[in-house]
Amino acid sequence: MKLTQAPFNKPLLVIKISDTALEIxxxxxxxxxxxxxxxxxxxxxxxxxxxxxxxxxxxxRSEDANRIEVSIPLSK
Amino acid sequence: xxxxxxGNPNCGKTSLFNRFTGMNQKVGNYPGxxxxxxxxxxxxxxxxxxxxxxxxxxxxxxxxxxxxxxVNTLLDLQKIEKPPIILCIIDIQxxxxxxxxxxxxxxxxxxxxxxxNYRKKTTTSEISDWIKKLKAKYLIPFLALNANSGEGVNALxxxxxxxxxxxxxxxxxNSKVAExxxxxxxxxxxxxxxxxxxxxxxxxxxxxxxxxxxxxxTYSPELKPDSTQKTHSKTSYLDKLLMHHIWGYxxxxxSLIVIFQAVFSWxxxxxxxxxxxxxxxxxxxxNYLPSNFxxxxxxxxxxxxxxxxxxxxxxxxxxxLFIALFEESGYMTRxxxxxxxxVKPFGLSGxxxxxxxxxxxxxIPAIMATRTIKNPREKLITMLVIPFMTCSARIPVYTTxxxxxxxxxxxxxxxxxxxxxxxxxxxxGAFMSFFTALVAHKIMKRGxxxxxxxxxxxxxxxxxxxxxxxxxxxxxxxxxQAGKIIILVSLALYLxxxxxxxxxxxxxxxxxxxxxxxxxxxxxxxLKLENSVIGQLGKFIEPAIRPLGYDWKxxxxxxxxxxxxxxxxxxxxxxxxxxxxxDDTTSIIQKMQSDKNPDGTAKYSLAxxxxxxxxxxxxxxxxxTIAVMYKETGGWKWPSIQFIVSTGSAYLLALLIYQLMS
Numbered sequence: 001m002k003l004t005q006a007p008f009n010k011p012l013l014v015i016k017i018s019d020t021a022l023e024i025x026x027x028x029x030x031x032x033x034x035x036x037x038x039x040x041x042x043x044x045x046x047x048x049x050x051x052x053x054x055x056x057x058x059x060x061r062s063e064d065a066n067r068i069e070v071s072i073p074l075s076k
Numbered sequence: 077x078x079x080x081x082x083g084n085p086n087c088g089k090t091s092l093f094n095r096f097t098g099m100n101q102k103v104g105n106y107p108g109x110x111x112x113x114x115x116x117x118x119x120x121x122x123x124x125x126x127x128x129x130x131x132x133x134x135x136x137x138x139x140x141x142x143x144x145x146x147v148n149t150l151l152d153l154q155k156i157e158k159p160p161i162i163l164c165i166i167d168i169q170x171x172x173x174x175x176x177x178x179x180x181x182x183x184x185x186x187x188x189x190x191x192x193n194y195r196k197k198t199t200t201s202e203i204s205d206w207i208k209k210l211k212a213k214y215l216i217p218f219l220a221l222n223a224n225s226g227e228g229v230n231a232l233x234x235x236x237x238x239x240x241x242x243x244x245x246x247x248x249x250n251s252k253v254a255e256x257x258x259x260x261x262x263x264x265x266x267x268x269x270x271x272x273x274x275x276x277x278x279x280x281x282x283x284x285x286x287x288x289x290x291x292x293x294t295y296s297p298e299l300k301p302d303s304t305q306k307t308h309s310k311t312s313y314l315d316k317l318l319m320h321h322i323w324g325y326x327x328x329x330x331s332l333i334v335i336f337q338a339v340f341s342w343x344x345x346x347x348x349x350x351x352x353x354x355x356x357x358x359x360x361x362x363n364y365l366p367s368n369f370x371x372x373x374x375x376x377x378x379x380x381x382x383x384x385x386x387x388x389x390x391x392x393x394x395x396x397l398f399i400a401l402f403e404e405s406g407y408m409t410r411x412x413x414x415x416x417x418x419v420k421p422f423g424l425s426g427x428x429x430x431x432x433x434x435x436x437x438x439x440i441p442a443i444m445a446t447r448t449i450k451n452p453r454e455k456l457i458t459m460l461v462i463p464f465m466t467c468s469a470r471i472p473v474y475t476t477x478x479x480x481x482x483x484x485x486x487x488x489x490x491x492x493x494x495x496x497x498x499x500x501x502x503x504x505g506a507f508m509s510f511f512t513a514l515v516a517h518k519i520m521k522r523g524x525x526x527x528x529x530x531x532x533x534x535x536x537x538x539x540x541x542x543x544x545x546x547x548x549x550x551x552x553x554x555x556x557q558a559g560k561i562i563i564l565v566s567l568a569l570y571l572x573x574x575x576x577x578x579x580x581x582x583x584x585x586x587x588x589x590x591x592x593x594x595x596x597x598x599x600x601x602x603l604k605l606e607n608s609v610i611g612q613l614g615k616f617i618e619p620a621i622r623p624l625g626y627d628w629k630x631x632x633x634x635x636x637x638x639x640x641x642x643x644x645x646x647x648x649x650x651x652x653x654x655x656x657x658x659d660d661t662t663s664i665i666q667k668m669q670s671d672k673n674p675d676g677t678a679k680y681s682l683a684x685x686x687x688x689x690x691x692x693x694x695x696x697x698x699x700x701t702i703a704v705m706y707k708e709t710g711g712w713k714w715p716s717i718q719f720i721v722s723t724g725s726a727y728l729l730a731l732l733i734y735q736l737m738s
Contacts, residue, residue, distance in 0.1 A: 027280065028134035048412075
């Protein structure tokens with residue numbers, strides 16, 4: 001599913017990033033494909049999203065979130 | 077010796093830069109663009125060292141324009157024979173991201189010293205453990221310091237001294253280095269499919285390498301439940317409040333009101349002291365220097381010109397106090413989160429909001445505050461539209477003109493009519509700002525899609541040092557850079573109103589008793605102004621402003637208003653031969669109200685007043701703003717465009733209003 005459809009505060013896994021500039025930026029910040037993270041919150045009126053993993057917390061615009069494919073990882 | 081600071085955003089680079097340079101720093105622009113360039117100097121023993129702080133980057137693959145600047149600077153430096161020493165900052169809070177950049181810098185063959193920035197709570201064993209591992213892995217000198225407290229900075233200076241002539245640190249310019257440099261250049265120039273693939277592969281490999289060499293355990297929050305964990309939970313607790321759908325906006329709204337109060341009201345006191353101080357100085361020169369033209373030029377031209385510059389310092393200081401607190405504490409990125417969506421359709425960024433609101437107090441600090449906007453395009457649009465916000469200098473003009481239009485008792489329901497008109501003018505200013513931003517957003521060239529991804533740093537207590545240095549640097553750069561232009565033009569305006577070439581002017585100047593005795597001193601001042609160069613200029617432009625309903629008297633005021641808008645009231649007082657009544661505008665309003673056209677109708681009809689209000693709302697009549705725009709954009713292009721567009725639209729709107737209403 002797309003990140004914009006993903007549930008909040010559940011572990012998520014990055015599957016695919018369909019924009020190269022975005023992919024590079026996310027990789028640099030530690031949110032590349034196969035990393036696990038949390039979707040924390042979204043600002044009103046379809047504003048930016050906040051996500052975090054164990055090291056970093058970032059914000060990104062919803063149109064960029066739309067370009068990120070995620071899945072819910074299988075629990076152990 | 078030359079030193080360059082490189083590292084991720086928020087890694088402590090600026091704190092370290094401030095530690096090194098103290099007050100010996102200047103912030104300018106990279107040529108032709110609005111990306112900030114911070115340079116400074118410090119001494120090791122007696123040798124002077126130059127230090128440059130590059131905009132923060134995460135890797136050598138640049139995304140935004142400021143990142144591109146960093147990468148290009150590094151690539152240029154790499155080519156010179158004796159490159160400067162690169163200090164690459166590794167922040168203990170996110171070492172992995174920082175190490176990614178470090179590994180690239182080393183591969184670029186630059187003489188790199190790793191600087192490990194730790195915090196107050198980091199233990200000595202943790203630090204030495206990190207340093208040992210880092211040295212073993214990267215084979216370059218590593219040092220630990222605390223950029224906030226300054227601990228370890230002297231050791232770094234020693235290390236710099238040792239490395240001054242140390243060839244071993246700088247990589248040999250072998251083929252591998254050259255190959256990597258060529259690749260970085262290529263990767264930043266064209267984003268072909270194969271390049272992108274190679275970039276992601278490179279980044280992955282480096283991150284994996286870092287992860288393997290420094291397994292998560294050594295830094296994971298679980299290991300130090302009492303330090304990192306605490307900051308994390310403090311941050312997430314604060315975020316719940318400050319990023320909340322309702323509380324977040326409410327708190328931001330309140331902080332805006334506080335900022336506005338500070339810039340608007342609190343700074344009024346020091347501004348008054350400054351004005352009084354310069355007033356005394358002016359009177360002093362008047363009394364103690366021989367009475368002649370030069371003394372007058374000093375006491376009535378240069379000193380008020382200087383006062384006109386220094387008087388902005390309190391506003392600049394207050395605004396930057398808050399902006400530095402926002403930036404330093406980590407709150408500014410939360411503001412971006414809250415506001416980005418609301419202002420994005422206008423080509424503005426979440427960071428534009430604080431500068432825009434500050435524009436209600438004064439455009440000068442507001443334009444300077446746009447430096448915090450990272451994206452150059454969003455920064456430029458914000459700077460261009462700020463002067464439309466209703467700054468405090470417009471208030472005396474507005475209140476005078478509104479009073480000409482309606483009595484102070486008039487009301488609509490419970491609201492005072494004058495207040496309503498003033499409020500409407502405030503709204504009009506904001507509307508014009510956003511409307512112009514929208515137009516600029518539609519017509520200005522876009523530098524690719526702007527990806528807004530921002531790290532949200534943990535909250536921290538702002539460093540007193542950094543906040544004070546920001547305030548000092550901003551005030552200094554305004555006084556010394558914009559100030560030069562302001563004082564030149566105020567002197568020119570002074571000369572123009574005190575030089576005249578016709579008979580009447582000369583008679584007044586020569587103190588021709590027969591002529592002078594026919595008039596009161598106030599009438600003489602009026603005659604002198606009317607016959608001075610500026611008065612003649614007012615008459616000269618009369619044909620151009622006649623269609624707006626203005627006569628030469630208003631023409632003179634329009635010209636003198638270019639020094640600052642509020643000069644309008646003072647000039648009108650002189651023109652109507654009034655004694656300087658200070659803040660009391662009642663008499664000037666009465667005089668203006670009773671002024672009649674030759675046909676007996678009131679000169680300041682509703683049409684004229686509305687036309688003037690529109691003109692003052694839009695026209696770029698602030699010399700200091702033009703000077704600041706010149707300084708901040710590094711050229712005359714944007715100030716000229718801004719001047720032409722705003723003054724042009726002011727003329728057109730004033731024309732439209734007058735022609736439709738009369």
